[in-house]
Amino acid sequence: MIVGMNHFTAIAADKDKTLAFYVDVLGLRVGQRPPLGFDGAWLYAEGAPQALLHLYFDRPVPQPPAGIIDHMAFTARDLRAVKARFDQRGIAYDLRRQAGAGTWQLFCHDPDGAKVELDFDAAESP
Numbered sequence: 001m002i003v004g005m006n007h008f009t010a011i012a013a014d015k016d017k018t019l020a021f022y023v024d025v026l027g028l029r030v031g032q033r034p035p036l037g038f039d040g041a042w043l044y045a046e047g048a049p050q051a052l053l054h055l056y057f058d059r060p061v062p063q064p065p066a067g068i069i070d071h072m073a074f075t076a077r078d079l080r081a082v083k084a085r086f087d088q089r090g091i092a093y094d095l096r097r098q099a100g101a102g103t104w105q106l107f108c109h110d111p112d113g114a115k116v117e118l119d120f121d122a123a124e125s126p
Helices: 015-025 079-089
Strands: 002-011 029-031 040-044 051-056 069-076 094-097 104-109 115-120
Touching: 002 115, 015 029, 015 040, 015 051, 079 104, 079 115
Parallel strands: 002 051, 069 115
Antiparallel strands: 002 069, 029 040, 040 051, 094 104, 104 115
């Protein structure tokens, strides 16, 4: 079902320091981001067409903290089969369509509570 890593999202307490680290120190670049309705940045590796790291600048760290990673995302395929598998096992999920690109995003939590996102091509049908 999973075909690759899509991106990680992290909550940044200090926008300037966080961007300085990822851009100036690690060499990622700030790139295209759809109008999602909240402050953040998408960071890309040089020459990469897809962002590796998404940052939130408008959210407090959850209490109690859940660690430094907000969620992990994977590129996936066969949305109908995945939904059926989740439904058969009674696994709760939230399916959304991303603004701009139209990507289908299925959010769920792993058994330990880590947030997981599965991203499906916009052409797939739920």
